[in-house]
């Protein structure tokens with residue numbers, strides 16, 4: 312054999328060294344340089360996740376019900392713990408998936424099937440969402456032969472429920488709310504969406520991917536977090552990522568349903584092939600046992616106390632960022648009033664995307680938001696020890712950007728977002 316496929320195997324020690332070296336140019340998240348992608352609570356939590364993952368790395372969630380009662384048990388526990396956090400009664404049920412995208416896909420598929428049984432005449436079922444919704448819903452709709460109708464948001468960048476109501480048609484099968492939305496970290500008015508969903512008899516999905524696990528603990532600390540979960544009548548399903556604010560290993564999210572009847576619509580079953588019945592509640596077939604085990608272990612390792620500690624740290628860090636912005640001045644501020652630890656900041660007097668470039672030159676990896684222009688940050692515990700350094704660098708970046716040009720602020724960037732070096736992108 313020639314080319315890159317090796318003829319002879321190599322010792323692990325050599326590979327481990329090579330792989331460690333490969334990380335050299337990666338995002339330096341251990342020093343909090345990142346704005347997204349990585350959720351690291353502490354080395355202890357990472358160790359627990361790693362050990363638990365390894366313990367079940369070879370087991371397969373596809374066979375969980377019969378072959379791996381261990382995984383069935385842990386997945387059941389994880390769902391039950393989330394159900395309690397999200398104010399579900401005993402009817403609420405759910406399944407673990409590989410991530411937010413799959414959870415949203417599974418919920419959307421269920422909503423489509425739910426509607427199909429009641430309104431089979433709808434050829435292309437529609438989903439009404441605010442402009443701030445995560446693209447995972449569009450991706451799901453694309454795969455599922457559905458259509459997303461995005462509605463302009465309110466002045467405070469939250470979902471405009473009146474406008475969403477006006478966008479509901481006989482083809483609408485799902486309303487979609489975020490708690491919070493990715494870009495600005497704002498929780499949509501879920502209670503109003505719940506009323507609308509009941510009034511129009513459509514499925515309401517709450518995308519709590521980024522907030523679902525930790526938001527209840529932020530609320531415990533006394534921060535005002537509005538009801539966004541099963542406490543709201545009309546909510547049919549919720550997605551919550553364990554590999555984000557659950558601080559579990561990657562490949563772990565959950566989708567919860569109001570009751571077994573809603574969940575049943577997420578099942579795919581087929582039996583016209585030699586092996587007989589194939590039936591799953593997820594898009595994935597084979598599912599990593601490690602991701603289930605790591606989520607279970609991290610939730611038990613941290614407990615409510617541990618998650619409250621994380622919530623306290625990230626909310627205090629958010630405050631230090633906000634104070635830093637106020638000190639820097641020039642009208643810099645967090646956009647709107649995010650409830651949690653995901654924020655974006657900017658200001659009309661500063662070319663914030665030029666500031667992002669200057670921050671990047673200083674070794675940070677700023678998230679970028681296009682509208683309103685801003686720098687995005689998902690605050691995690693690793694950001695706490697570096698937030699002052701971040702704010703200092705930000706102050707320098709702002710001076711630099713201001714010196715570099717009032718010129719860029721006006722005409723330059725307005726029409727040219729797409730081609731600009733700092734044009735925001737998600738990945």
Ligand SMILES: *Cc1c(COP(=O)(O)O)cnc(C)c1O
Pocket residue numbers: 409410411412413445447489491492493518519520521552564
């Ligand atoms: C991250 C995220 C998703 C998608 O989750 P993945 O785990 O990346 O698939 C969906 N919605 C929101 C609000 C998110 O933050």
